[in-house]
Amino acid sequence: MKIGIISDTHRNLTYISKLEDIFKEMDLIIHLGDNVKDVEEIANHFKCPVISVKGNCDFTNKVPDEIVKEIDGKKFLITHGHKYDVKWGIDRLRYRALELQADIVLFGHTHCSMNQCIEGIWYVNPGSPSLPRDASKTVAIMTIEGNKVDISIMGIN
Numbered sequence: 001m002k003i004g005i006i007s008d009t010h011r012n013l014t015y016i017s018k019l020e021d022i023f024k025e026m027d028l029i030i031h032l033g034d035n036v037k038d039v040e041e042i043a044n045h046f047k048c049p050v051i052s053v054k055g056n057c058d059f060t061n062k063v064p065d066e067i068v069k070e071i072d073g074k075k076f077l078i079t080h081g082h083k084y085d086v087k088w089g090i091d092r093l094r095y096r097a098l099e100l101q102a103d104i105v106l107f108g109h110t111h112c113s114m115n116q117c118i119e120g121i122w123y124v125n126p127g128s129p130s131l132p133r134d135a136s137k138t139v140a141i142m143t144i145e146g147n148k149v150d151i152s153i154m155g156i157n
Contacts, residue, residue, distance in 0.1 A: 001072040005126045005140040006042070007032035007080070007108025010057070012130035015137065016045050018156045019129070022139065028071070032108035032126070033080035036063045055080035055109065072144040074103040081107035081125070090123055097121050104142075104149065113138045113153045122149055129156055 004026040009015065023029060026048045031039045033055025043050045054063040066079040077097050084093040086109050097105045104122045112134040113127030127138035136155040143150045 001027045001144045003027065003071070003142040003144070004029040004046075004048075005032065005106055005124060005142060006030070006129060007126050008034045008055070008111050008128035009038040009130050010128075011035050011038060013038065013041055015129035015156060016041060019139065020045075022141065022154055022156065026141075030078060030106060032078065032106055033058055034108065036060060051078070053078055053080055056082040068100055068102070073146075074144060074149065075101060077102040077105045079105075079107050081109035086110055086125075093123070094118065094121070097123075113140070115140065115151045115153050122151065124151055127153065 004023040023046055028048055029046060029050045031052035033053050034057045036052055036054050036058045039050055039052045052063055053067055054060060069076050077100055086093055086107055106124050108125055111128040111132055114125040116123050124140055126140035129137045129139055138153050138155050141152045141154055
């Protein structure tokens with residue numbers, strides 16, 4: 001299974017055309033909040049299912065704050081991250097992942113990419129394709145094949 005992961009798009013939709021080659025063969029796209037209205041545009045542009053959570057800049061009750069979901073045999077914790085103070089570290093997020101026995105944690109909010117496995121749990125932040133706070137505009141690609149998880153942070157121009 002191939003999963004495209006994106007966060008913190010903030011209504012700057014110019015990135016969608018830049019993702020055509022990167023996200024064209026995805027089985028699923030996950031949007032991690034800020035701005036959930038962008039999910040409609042993404043869903044209209046790509047053929048695969050899109051799931052999302054709301055971020056700190058999203059004011060809706062139609063989208064959950066967090067999702068715990070099994071995807072291709074892996075337990076995911078999907079959240080924007082602001083409720084776990086991820087700008088100050090991932091300790092609170094890590095405790096939640098341990099509580100849920102998650103295999104993979106997806107979060108955004110910091111606008112900085114992260115791809116790290118800590119004690120057998122993957123923590124992935126795709127960064128931001130529109131307002132990055134680190135070196136470049138980024139998204140993440142995850143491939144799951146059996147027990148193997150491969151994650152790449154992809155820069156977009």
